[in-house]
Amino acid sequence: MADLLRDVQVELRNMITTNVKDQVSRAYGQQLVAIMLLVLVLIVSPIIILLVRKIALTMQNFTEMVAAKTMEISREKKKADRLLYQMLPEPIARQLKGKGQVPAESFESVTVYFSDIVGFTKISSQSSPMQVVTFLNVLYKLFDSRIDRYDVYKVETIGDAYMCVSGLPSRNGDQHASEVADMSLDLLQGIQKFEVPHIKGQLVQIRIGLNTGPCVAGVVGTKMPRYCLFGDTINVASRMESTGLPQMVHVSDTTHELLAKTGGYKLEFREDVEIKGKGSMPTYWLLEKVGGISRALEINTPGFFDANQLPEFMNRDLYNQD
Template identity: 55%
Template sequence: MSLQSERYFVVNHSNSTEDRRPISALERVFTSTDENLEVISHLLEKHSMMTLYHLREDILNVRDLKSLNVFRRLSIYKEINSVLLIHIMKSMKSVTLTLWRQISAYYELLKTMECLSLGIMTSVHLTNVEPDQYLLATFQNYHMSMLEHLQTTLQYLHLEKMVDDIRVVEQILDNYQQSNIPALMENNNGMPFTAEDLILYNKELHKQMDQLKIVQLRLWTAVKETVRQDVWSARQTLAVGIFILIVVVLASPVLVLLLRHIVHTIETFARSIDISTQKLMAEKQKSDLLLSRMLPLPVLRRLRAQRTVPAEAFDAVTIFFSDIVGFTNISATSTPMEVINMLNMLYKLFDEKIMQYNVYKVETIGDAYMVVSGLPQRNGNRHASEIADMSLSLMRSLEGAKVPHRPQELLRVRAGVNTGPCVAGVVGTTMPRYCLFGDTINTASRMESTGEPMKIHISYTTKKALDEIGNYEMEPRGRLDVAGKGSMETFWLLGKVGGIQNESPRCLRLHDYDQNLLELIIKS
């Protein structure tokens, strides 16, 4: 506003026809403007201020002002006002919606007053000089810009519902539309209006400027009130935040203690869960161990996954049966504990031996010991050689063995082997067993019962399977009348060329644990 007032005084001073122009009023205006510009001097460039000072000096010292071309040099005021308006818009980055609308209205109002001031300056100049097309176009552009900014200001005032200011702005717009100057400015050929029209219109513009100053003051008061409310709201928010921070700081020791208690409780609970898990895993290992004694491990896995395991047919397996020669007489003349001790010694020896081969111990019934190879996991044609090697190893381990409670009596066994197809599956639910069915099992049992002590009696199918593998020594026994089978050609398995290796190559073993360790786990 100070710059606009100074510009108005400068225009009037430069267009005055008096020989002696009073300069004291101008000096007071310059001083007032400098005081207001001192606050925002950091925003203005030094070049702009020097241009303003040079203009002032020329106006105060030169008597023939028309020679200075003052009108064109007055653009410095517009330049400084533009800097201030841009600063206002840059200051609107972080404001509330209401404050943003009010500042926007204030900005548009300042632009309106700037254009109106420029229009007044131009109209004053037109009354004292010969008009040309440039001056008329400039005069028209100022008024068109003033109307655009004034209409934008009116829109913001409607949003803020400032009724009194809306009424003033609307009245200014109506007065401008009713005047004849807009119609005259549509034709800019020559001078379409007289100097008297400009003087009357200039007075009307001064009146509108005074009204807009009142609107400016009210709008600025509204802006300050909104800022005060926003600051108060921000202070309340800050106070609440400080209060919450104080509460948190005061309560933090209690929270830390509670957190430590919770962490300790969780750690205790986690340790108890870990101990329980270890105990559970130990019990599970015991149960798995016992179940693996009843069922093959692959079958046990499928049983857990499917709950039921269908019976499975195998095209070729080899079955081994053995029993103790004279076991009935030994049992009749021995105590039960002596019989159990003898069987335990024998079966422990057999169990340790068969662990070295790809075989599965099916069951023991009394003195009978049954082993199979080729199921539940198929091993190609190696089932016959696995059983043959195991049988030779078992017979060799019993050479010179005696009955524990009868040192003078040798412990001898018969062994029978047969190869052929069979069906295997899990039978029962309370105490499920993995059982084998088929004529191959019956024939293997007949090979054992018709054999001789410390010899391995094999069928023709087993002999044929071993011939395909090779390196086994066999001799024919001749034809033999077998109960339930008729006449059969059988053979004795004598040995293996090159001897028997301590451990045969094999696929996955059923359970590769040390026997003593298993007993300790079960007993614990």
């Protein structure tokens, strides 16, 4: 009996020993795996951190680049819009950008301005092409700087002819005649002592014609779209200019009526003038605005062609060309 118990005891001890060894061996293996994993994590973690930082920096740089490109695109868009708004009235340009086309529109009453340079053909014959371009550029930059103070739209310049209109594309009631009248007197005041740059002592004189009436306006063309005016009102305004006199504002009867209604202007009946295609029409001289023009732009015109006194808005490089 004692031998049997001893054998069982030995057998149990062997089983327990074997089991303990197996468990110790497994625990050692698990510990070894854990140590290897820990070492691997310690090795890989800095690499992961560096990669994450690099990705973060790349994303930050990309975000900054996108923001910079967005700002650049916005600036270029504003430049393009400014150029477009110089070619077309802003409301028309926005409509053209949005819909791709602008239907023609009728206006019941607008006032059209035409002017040209007296003796321009003779001046051109005495000048080189570059001198003519320089002369017109300087003169019409002066005009452009002044008309911004009035509710008018510059339609175009063709050679020495300068055309503006008030009352479109944004209607302004009966104010269009007074806006154009004030602008006309302002322009005459601005060139009283204005000399042709390359002809010393040659003062510039212009003829101005105004007419009021209905017209149709619309965008013409697709490659170089222009906002054009159509109607008899434009033709009569052109005739007012061509039949006028130097340094005078020649106005039609319709413009005279509207200015008389507005009040504050001194006008003088000229005579009935024979207008091609219209017959005899009463016309008037616009002499002055009572009390002066409050919005007139004060510029020292006698010094325009002194290189040291040129106004900032003028192109010195263009002026200084031979």
